[in-house]
Amino acid sequence: MNTIWALAKIVVLEMVRRKDFYVLFILTVLLTGTAGSVNLFNDNSIVRYLKEICLLLIWAASLVIAITCTARQIPAEREQRTIFPLLAKPVTRAQFLLGKFLGCWVATGMALLVFYVFFGIVSASREQHWPVLNYLQAGLLHWLMLAIVIALTLLGSIVFAAPSSNGTICFVCTAGILLLGRHLNKVALGLTEPLQSLLYGVYFAIPHLELFDVRDLITHNWDLIPWGMMVLATLYAAAYTAFFLTAAWLIFRRRPLN
Amino acid sequence: METLTIDNLRVEYRSRAVGEPVKTAVKGLNLRVAQGEVFGFLGPNGAGKTSTMNVLLGFVPPTSGTARLFGVDVREPIARQRIGYLPEQTYYYKFLTAEELLRFYAEIFQIPKAERSQRIDAVLKLVELDHARTRQIKTYSKGMQQRAGLAQSLINNPDLLILDEPTSGLDPIGRMKVREIIQRLKSEGKTVFFSSHELGEVETVCDRIAILHQGELKTEGRVSDLLREHGTNLEQIFLKIIGHPPPP
Amino acid sequence: MNPAPALLAALALATALATGGRLLAWQTERAQDAGSVFDLLLGESRRAFAVHAFLKADAYYHSGFYPSVFDLAQQADNSKTHLQESIKSAGAEHHDHDHDAKPAKARDWLEAFGSHFFPSQHRHLEKFGDEREILPWLRLAAELDPHRIETYTVAAFWLRDRLNKVNDAEQFLREGLRANPQSYEILYELGRLYAENNRDVPRARAVLELAVERWLKQEAPKADPDKLGYGQILAQLADLEERAGNLDRALAHFARLKQVSPAPETVQKRIDELLARQGRPR
Numbered sequence: 001m002n003t004i005w006a007l008a009k010i011v012v013l014e015m016v017r018r019k020d021f022y023v024l025f026i027l028t029v030l031l032t033g034t035a036g037s038v039n040l041f042n043d044n045s046i047v048r049y050l051k052e053i054c055l056l057l058i059w060a061a062s063l064v065i066a067i068t069c070t071a072r073q074i075p076a077e078r079e080q081r082t083i084f085p086l087l088a089k090p091v092t093r094a095q096f097l098l099g100k101f102l103g104c105w106v107a108t109g110m111a112l113l114v115f116y117v118f119f120g121i122v123s124a125s126r127e128q129h130w131p132v133l134n135y136l137q138a139g140l141l142h143w144l145m146l147a148i149v150i151a152l153t154l155l156g157s158i159v160f161a162a163p164s165s166n167g168t169i170c171f172v173c174t175a176g177i178l179l180l181g182r183h184l185n186k187v188a189l190g191l192t193e194p195l196q197s198l199l200y201g202v203y204f205a206i207p208h209l210e211l212f213d214v215r216d217l218i219t220h221n222w223d224l225i226p227w228g229m230m231v232l233a234t235l236y237a238a239a240y241t242a243f244f245l246t247a248a249w250l251i252f253r254r255r256p257l258n
Numbered sequence: 259m260e261t262l263t264i265d266n267l268r269v270e271y272r273s274r275a276v277g278e279p280v281k282t283a284v285k286g287l288n289l290r291v292a293q294g295e296v297f298g299f300l301g302p303n304g305a306g307k308t309s310t311m312n313v314l315l316g317f318v319p320p321t322s323g324t325a326r327l328f329g330v331d332v333r334e335p336i337a338r339q340r341i342g343y344l345p346e347q348t349y350y351y352k353f354l355t356a357e358e359l360l361r362f363y364a365e366i367f368q369i370p371k372a373e374r375s376q377r378i379d380a381v382l383k384l385v386e387l388d389h390a391r392t393r394q395i396k397t398y399s400k401g402m403q404q405r406a407g408l409a410q411s412l413i414n415n416p417d418l419l420i421l422d423e424p425t426s427g428l429d430p431i432g433r434m435k436v437r438e439i440i441q442r443l444k445s446e447g448k449t450v451f452f453s454s455h456e457l458g459e460v461e462t463v464c465d466r467i468a469i470l471h472q473g474e475l476k477t478e479g480r481v482s483d484l485l486r487e488h489g490t491n492l493e494q495i496f497l498k499i500i501g502h503p504p505p506p
Numbered sequence: 507m508n509p510a511p512a513l514l515a516a517l518a519l520a521t522a523l524a525t526g527g528r529l530l531a532w533q534t535e536r537a538q539d540a541g542s543v544f545d546l547l548l549g550e551s552r553r554a555f556a557v558h559a560f561l562k563a564d565a566y567y568h569s570g571f572y573p574s575v576f577d578l579a580q581q582a583d584n585s586k587t588h589l590q591e592s593i594k595s596a597g598a599e600h601h602d603h604d605h606d607a608k609p610a611k612a613r614d615w616l617e618a619f620g621s622h623f624f625p626s627q628h629r630h631l632e633k634f635g636d637e638r639e640i641l642p643w644l645r646l647a648a649e650l651d652p653h654r655i656e657t658y659t660v661a662a663f664w665l666r667d668r669l670n671k672v673n674d675a676e677q678f679l680r681e682g683l684r685a686n687p688q689s690y691e692i693l694y695e696l697g698r699l700y701a702e703n704n705r706d707v708p709r710a711r712a713v714l715e716l717a718v719e720r721w722l723k724q725e726a727p728k729a730d731p732d733k734l735g736y737g738q739i740l741a742q743l744a745d746l747e748e749r750a751g752n753l754d755r756a757l758a759h760f761a762r763l764k765q766v767s768p769a770p771e772t773v774q775k776r777i778d779e780l781l782a783r784q785g786r787p788r
Contacts (some may be wrong), residue, residue, distance in 0.1 A: 006365035010351060015541070017353045041644050041665060041674040048566060049642035081349035085410060088315040088343035088420075089366045090335045182620060185613055186576040208616060211623045216570035222625060229622040256271070257317040258309075 008098020015107040024061040047126035055215040058115040070104045070153040115251040144237035145212035151244035207240040262291035266323035283309035285473040298460040299453040301470035342416035346423040352396035356462040367414040385409045421452035461492045556651030563643035572626040582756035657697045658682030733766040
């Protein structure tokens with residue numbers, strides 16, 4: 001575990017020293033500020049659109065951070081050849097992958113924390129209340145979703161050599177699942193066999209990332225999600241994350257590095 | 259006791275392209291390196307040196323045969339607990355400072371916390387980077403980066419040091435420094451296994467050498483014995499063994 | 507010194523300036539015609555975005571609950587949003603339209619599980635003043651497509667009826683009227699505002715009569731005219747005249763309304779009432 005944590009710390013340090021996060025955060029602040037400064041029928045208490053825009057920007061920024069940060073990890077290690085002195089140490093390939101995963105996940109978690117605090121400030125400035133538990137649930141689910149995305153991207157970075165192609169594919173898959181994942185069963189109903197069964201199979205096989213997207217609940221001040229459901233969502237995310245990491249390890253463990 | 263043992267090692271690379279033949283990099287290599295030896299691993303480009311080193315470091319699995327470090331199969335990560343490795347070029351996280359880099363590798367080796375700072379100080383002093391320890395590696399000169407690399411390879415006080423072209427691209431002072439460190443490790447009873455094209459240097463520091471050509475071991479022995487046997491310098495011996503016509 | 511290169515350079519500069527000036531003028535002309543930066547950025551696709559913004563307002567009205575296009579595809583009638591229904595049924599409670607407050611039955615375990623993570627119950631904005639939350643999307647819809655009439659009428663309804671922002675509603679309707687000068691719908695909504703909120707009978711009458719005129723000009727020649735819209739204008743006019751004590755004019759409007767109303771007997775009842783008040787035989 002020490003080795004994994006040591007590897008993770010390097011990834012976190014890299015993100016802290018790179019400018020990606022700062023640029024995205026400033027962009028989020030600026031765009032939210034601009035949206036908030038629009039005069040809407042002389043009413044300053046309108047807040048939900050601002051919450052929605054802010055959350056949308058946070059989601060987009062978090063996906064950019066998670067995917068780009070993860071997609072470059074292994075290719076950059078190989079391209080800059082830092083992987084050689086590292087794996088010449090008593091580090092297993094599994095530890096290497098887990099360290100990279102943990103680092104990316106913790107780094108995006110830290111970024112999310114900053115983003116959600118900003119969101120809380122924006123929301124509280126107009127709504128005059130701060131439903132911390134709801135925000136905690138939203139942030140936690142968001143972070144769990146990113147675990148799946150990071151594991152998927154890590155697997156992609158082993159399959160596809162170029163970080164750009166891997167990043168693009170992961171973006172398309174993630175966005176596709178977020179937008180359409182929930183509706184595949186309805187689409188399947190309108191198809192004939194064997195397409196119907198095939199699409200139903202896809203529907204049950206893909207990780208339903210949209211389950212973790214509770215922006216509408218937060219924007220419109222819905223009640224807390226039952227904690228039992230939160231536990232189930234955590235298990236769901238853990239299962240998919242483990243699956244992708246295992247697949248990545250199976251491919252990577254015997255792959256020659258030269 | 260033998261530090262490094264290679265038995266019937268064969269390394270093949272299969273191309274992903276259809277119809278491409280299998281490339282054999284190493285053909286049935288047998289090698290023994292004893293504790294406390296400075297061993298020079300020589301050969302022209304494409305001889306199979308790097309492939310052998312890649313197997314020893316666990317980067318490439320052997321196609322057949324075995325390689326062991328301290329009696330442990332190289333496929334086990336624990337085999338690398340007592341080794342230090344310096345690659346030909348400096349490949350380190352350039353956003354880290356030398357101190358952070360060493361602390362990271364110290365954690366990987368699970369050096370106890372109490373010892374870490376002490377060990378880092380000692381290694382940085384040894385490679386004369388103490389004054390630049392808090393600067394990011396990307397700001398270092400090539401020589402300084404190479405010394406940072408040497409420092410990371412020594413952080414765990416290794417019993418076996420594997421050096422890949424350690425003096426490549428260094429200025430004369432840098433080379434002298436590397437030679438000094440090798441001598442010092444030898445005097446401490448450590449084993450050094452290194453590849454080099456600098457035959458004069460090999461002649462100076464090595465106890466024994468092996469010359470590899472086209473994946474096969476052509477000769478192996480004590481440097482002094484080879485020099486006596488052939489009655490010439492190492493460069494001439496090398497050229498003769500690989501079948502290259504000597505310069506006029 | 508050979509003057510040819512200097513002349514050539516001067517000619518090139520003059521051409522560049524002339525072309526640049528012409529392009530700038532053309533661009534300004536286009537921008538004025540479109541009236542929005544969105545036209546330059548999005549082109550014709552802004553209309554699709556406007557529809558999306560309008561639907562978003564409807565979703566906000568339902569606290570984020572909104573059927574997806576896939577759900578809508580399975581429903582028979584999806585032509586009107588609830589926001590539009592609201593102003594059509596103004597005066598009556600919005601809750602009377604046909605929908606089930608209970609979540610739909612899940613098709614599989616994933617759907618059942620997922621229903622905990624997004625708004626899955628039909629719910630309306632309940633707290634007084636919360637309706638203001640739909641306004642940004644209506645404003646955006648108007649910016650994206652200034653020729654979408656419903657945006658102005660719906661926004662004005664909520665502004666004046668639920669948020670007590672009569673001046674803002676009037677201003678927004680006037681904006682709509684500038685972009686759509688022939689719209690009888692906007693004139694009708696403006697007439698309602700003058701009649702119901704400002705109690706300004708002469709202005710309300712003028713605007714509503716203009717609405718009738720526009721309707722007759724645009725809709726009457728059509729094979730399938732918007733009779734409901736016409737009926738609403740006439741009903742509003744009749745009520746206005748009745749309240750103002752001009753019973754003859756009110757009777758005339760009711761008589762026209764009877765011809766287009768889907769419930770002529772109800773209109774006839776009102777006519778009879780008015781005649782009774784006048785003491786004239788039915």
